[in-house]
Amino acid sequence: MFECCSAGGEVTLSGLVGPPTAALCPPGQCVFNEEWSPAQLVERQQITHEVILCTFALRDATKPMGLSTCACILSKFNEEGSPDPIVRPYTPVSTNALIGKFQLAVKVYPGGKMSEHMKNLPIGEDIDFKHIAPNVKIQHPFGKKTITMLVGGTGVTPMIQALHAVLGTESDTTQVTMLFGNKTQKDILCKELLETWAENSGGRFKIVHVLSDAKDDATWKGETGFITKEMLAKHAAPASDDTLVVVCGPPPMYNAFCGPRDKKELTGMLADMGYSAEQVFKF
Structure with missing residues (x-):
């Protein structure tokens, strides 16, 4: 309620x-x-x-x-x-x-x-x-076959904006995967909305929840810890000119994945995995 x-x-x-x-x-x-x-x-x-x-x-x-x-x-x-x-x-x-x-x-x-x-x-x-x-950030249409969204907490808000455009445009065929990090299940913002969109997307949108503080939650059967290279390799599209990765979350998340939000240079996990600065957008 x-x-x-x-x-x-x-x-x-x-x-x-x-x-x-x-x-x-x-x-x-x-x-x-x-x-x-x-x-x-x-x-x-x-x-x-x-x-x-x-x-x-x-x-x-x-x-x-x-x-x-x-x-x-x-x-x-x-x-x-x-x-x-x-x-x-x-x-x-x-x-x-x-x-x-x-x-x-x-x-x-x-x-x-x-x-x-x-x-x-x-x-x-x-x-x-x-x-x-x-x-004004990167604009729809995004011009890529696949989009990987790396999200922490309320960093999901610009992703919701983007998903409205991608999934709500009949002619848009972009495949989207979101890896969404939170502490616990009660912290997941818009969980029901996102999962409903995924269910109704015809396979175009997949969401993977990752909880960092789920050790005492017997009801949680999903990914735990923090988003890793292994999770990216398992769930997301590999680096290519047809792939866009968008990142939004707290500063430690930027540092781990792509480098500081205000720096164009790409560092961190995504750079190690072969992505280029042109393939990664920092919200």
Whole structure:
């Protein structure tokens, strides 16, 4: 059962339920631009023990967000007593099929200034957002036969955005494999959604869950530990010009797989396995 606060009306999980939906917009059409502008928090739902789903209203209730795939936005609030604003990037989990609103899945970290702010923000209050050119990431169509997604925790949010486009586009035949690392089963964000998409994909989408803290979970029969070269070799497509690997997760994950997120150079496990920098994208 979801815990929910709302400003009234029906609760909508939007991009976290239902089939994949390719509601695509090209870059340059997002309602947010390089100037900060407010959006009102209208709903907040607890979707795992650590993750909340925040729904914000757009100023024009008749239009979608207009965000391209894949892209993120920036959020900002001014912390009392601090001269500098708190700014964080988020990838919406809703699509442009949602009119007049957008949704963010936010992991609430102890001491996390933005996530704690969103958790405690009164319904009806505003947060500022903007969208700038560097927020536009690799775009659909991705032009590869296979995509391997290496994901940790809430790093799944840009992958959900990409999967909406890939699986929701009838003419797209891309094969996608996701290796999704979490601590425990209760930490897996959008588990039912992703597994339903996999079941209904006709073999185009496969998801492999890997739990690092499952030693006391007798119900867990899947992969354990951390994502390894052996798991990649077993489940993912080998390095080739027809393969794209996308990585999103906490900093240690980047360090292990591909090198720091802000460095184009490819290092780590993927480099050791023969992938090139052109075949790997760091979200």
